[in-house]
Amino acid sequence: MSKRALPEKCRKCAMLSAQQAQTLHGAEEDNCWNPAVCYSRRSYARNRDRINQTRSRKRKEGELEQISVEFEPLSQLVFAVLVVYRKAGVDTPVHAIAAEIWQGQEKVAIIPSVHCAGMVPSQVHQYVGKMLSVLEECYGVKKFASQTRFDPELCASRPCPLHR
Incomplete structure (x- = not known):
């Protein structure tokens, strides 16, 4: 597991609604919920495949030779x-x-x-x-x-x- 891998707990939490996640991980439970990071982390966990695919495509496009056609x-x-x-x-x-x-x-x-x-x-x-x-x-x-x-x-x- 790389140092930037999303914790399994966060991946599972991302599949819950925000209200469910706050109830399960709020102050009354394990106090893991942090509004400063959880909203964006949950969004990334739900959409990371699409985000990474877009980044990869842009990286590849940047590496391609661009040919100008005069017409x-x-x-x-x-x-x-x-x-x-x-x-x-x-x-x-x-x-x-x-x-x-x-x-x-x-x-x-x-x-x-x-x-x-x-x-x-x-x-x-x-x-x-x-x-x-x-x-x-x-x-x-x-x-x-x-x-x-x-x-x-x-x-x-x-x-x-x-x-x-």
Whole structure:
């Protein structure tokens, strides 16, 4: 057993709920429970395989040679990404929408986010259509290459109803 191995007692404790662990190892029992370390130690014990796998993958990626491929058409390619701020779920309302315009691998312009509070779905679609007509006129972009969804808490537009 290495000096950094997690004690068997902690591994077993990690499989209990926090309340069960505090009852079993609290002041009335063996007084092992320490809130300063137990929460993170229990989380690591439950997720260590995934954590270690991620660390290993990142280490291996760092060791790999990176080969740059020059491809002229890629640097000339202009495309737009629709950015939608809405909670996850099927029928959640759209909080705000924006767009990013890219040329090759660089962002060259944005359409700042607009809050959609009070808009009905058809109005949101109309606004997206208006965005596309402006993008076609300015950049020759006829449709969005992709859509990115962010949680409304990440909305950077100010003032914002969520960030008072």
